Amino acid sequence: MSDQEKDLLKVKLDWLQCHFTWAPQKENIDLDNMKQRSEDSIQLDVKYRATSYNQLAFVNCLQGNCEEAIQNLQEAEKILRENHEDEFEKRIIVTYGNRAWVNYHMGQLTEAQSYLDKLERICQQFPDASRYTAMIPEVYGEKGWALLSSAAQYYEDAMECFKKALEEDPDNTEWIFGYATVLFRLEWFSGTPESHGPSEAMKQLRRVLELDPDHTVAMVLLALKLQQFNQKEEALKFIEEALQKSPDLPYVLRYAATFYRKEGDVEKAVELLKKGLEITPNSTFLHSQIGACYRTKLYEPMNSPGSRGPRNAALQQRAELIKLCKLHFQNALENRPLTSIKPHLDFAGICSLNGEYRKTKEIYNHLLTLDGIRPENKQAICLQAGLFQLNHIKSESNATAHFLEGMKVNYDSIEQKRCRENLEMIAARCLRQNPRDSKALGVYGFLHQLDGERCEAIKCFEKALEFDPDNETYLRALCELRLSIEADNDCPNKN
Incomplete structure (x- = not known):
């Protein structure tokens, strides 16, 4: 095959709908973690094994394990032939697209073209299909799972894919469960539209159970x-039923453990999580949850009246619990720079509690340098770093800088509100002590500017400049505000 033919082949591959054209690439995802989760899913999840094999093939190819990727895709094709005989050609589009890409990466260009030819023949039966792909529910659904499995910043895209799949196939349990899962996750993020008002995830999870009463993962999420x-009464019934029907399914164990931890039954939560860890020993999520349980226990002896004194048994228990927290949080974050923000923050919190300030x-x-993470994660990092500077290092200036950085992330979340509350508290205290504190006046100027109160912001920045006349940040903010007011002509010009 000539270079020109190879370039044309690459153009055709870019037209495909498959993991290689959907998912964020190597530099944006945690491949090792995704690989482990895919392998766990293949081992444990009978329903979605073909999807997991496709995901695993994508990861193996990116890691240079192309022969393994071919084997993964062969397994996916075998499962689809066995379990979806009547709709095999709808289901195989993504797998054949992945196969063409893996063959291309291996330099097997003729083989890659042969899979393009297969796709072309398949797509001819769909009226709205392009030459090599068809945007049908099966493709949208597979894309939804791929994006849902990659990183949190792609959840909104995953949600749209499941919605598209359900437009043509509204009673498909697989797509409804995918839609419910992504809604469930988005509703936990305080700044998303899904987090406000009634829970759409709850409605969709109930729909899953109407269609499949034995779907135990839907039970525990609901x-x-x-x-x-x-x-709580109805919630407990679902938890107990799910544990009875699927006592060894890690997904059920982990969510049931979360339920019991939030109910205050930490011992039961740890018992379930340890059982899950026996089945999937490399699960970072389980380690993170066990660490959270030990952290909950940690505060009990710390706050008890008899916990003073170096020889008290409570202090020994505290030291042991800190050790266990650190162990599990560290296992949860190991080699996961982009997808483990919460375990990193958990680990940092335990270290600061233990006096390990360095x-x-x-x-x-490290966390403050990360790019490509969800906005509420960026805000959570700024918030926790600011609180550390404020409460442990006793540096109000450093704390203020972190809180301001969190506020500048344009995302309405609980983390952003807490950054603001701390900024207002610091600024008010500083001005009580010194009405000429330019930094505190600058903070108020920024907050007024953020709220759209431009005239009030101008007053604050002008006053701040009286005491810090060469501050470029305040001068620049003042200039921008005056220009915007002049453009809108909605505030009287100063004399």
Whole structure:
């Protein structure tokens, strides 16, 4: 095949709908973690094994394990032939697209072209299809799972894919469960539209159980939503039923453990999580949850009246719990720079609690450099780093800088609100002590500017410049505000 033919082949491959054209590439995802989760899913999940094999093939190819990727795709094709004989050609489009890409990466260009030819023949039966792909529910659904499995910043895209799949196939349990899962996750993010108002995830999870009463993962997710809305009696029934029907399914164990931890039954939660860890020993999520359980226990002896004194048994228990927290949080974050923000923050919190301030600073410094993460994660990093500077290092100026950085992330979340509350508290205290504090006046100027109160912001920045006349940040902000007012002509010009 000539270079020109190879270039043309690459153009055709870019037209495909498959993991190689959907998912964020190597530099944006945690390949090792995705590989482990895919392997766990293949081992444990009978329903979606073909999807997991496709995901695993994509990861193996990116890691240079192309022969393994071919084997993964052969397994996916075998499963689809066995389980979806009547709709095999609809289901195989993504797998054949992945196969063409893997063959291309291996330099097997004739083989890659042969899979393009297969796709062309398949797509001829769909009226709205392009030459090599058809945007049908099966393709949208597969894309939804791929994006849902990659990184949190792609959840909104995954949600749209499941919605598209359901437009043509509204009673498909697989797509409804995918849609419910992504809604469930988005509703936990405080700044998303899905987090406000009634829970759409709850509605969709109930729909899954109407169609499939034995879907135990849907049961435990629904139980967590019911718990969130204080419907605990019904929630407990779902938890107990799910554990009875699927006592060895890690997905059920992990979510049931979350339920019990939130109910205050930490011992039961740890018992379930350890059982899950025996089945999937490399699960970072389980390690993170066990660490959270030990952290909950940690505060019990710390706050008890008899916990003073170096020889008290409570102090020994505290030291042991800190050790266990650190162990599990560390296992949860190991080699996961982009997808483990919460375990990193959890680990930093335990280190600061234990007086390991140097280690805590290293973690925050690392997290503050990360790009490509969800906005509420960026805000959570700024918030926790600011609180560390404020409460442990006793540096109001550093704390203020972190809180301001969190506020500048344009995303309405609980984390952003807490950054603001701390900024207002610091600024008010500073002005009580010194009415000429330019930094505190600058903070108020920024907050007024953020709220769209331009005239009030101008007053604050002008006053701040009286005491810090060469501050470029305030001068620039003042200039921008005056120009915007002049353009809108909605505030009287100063004399």
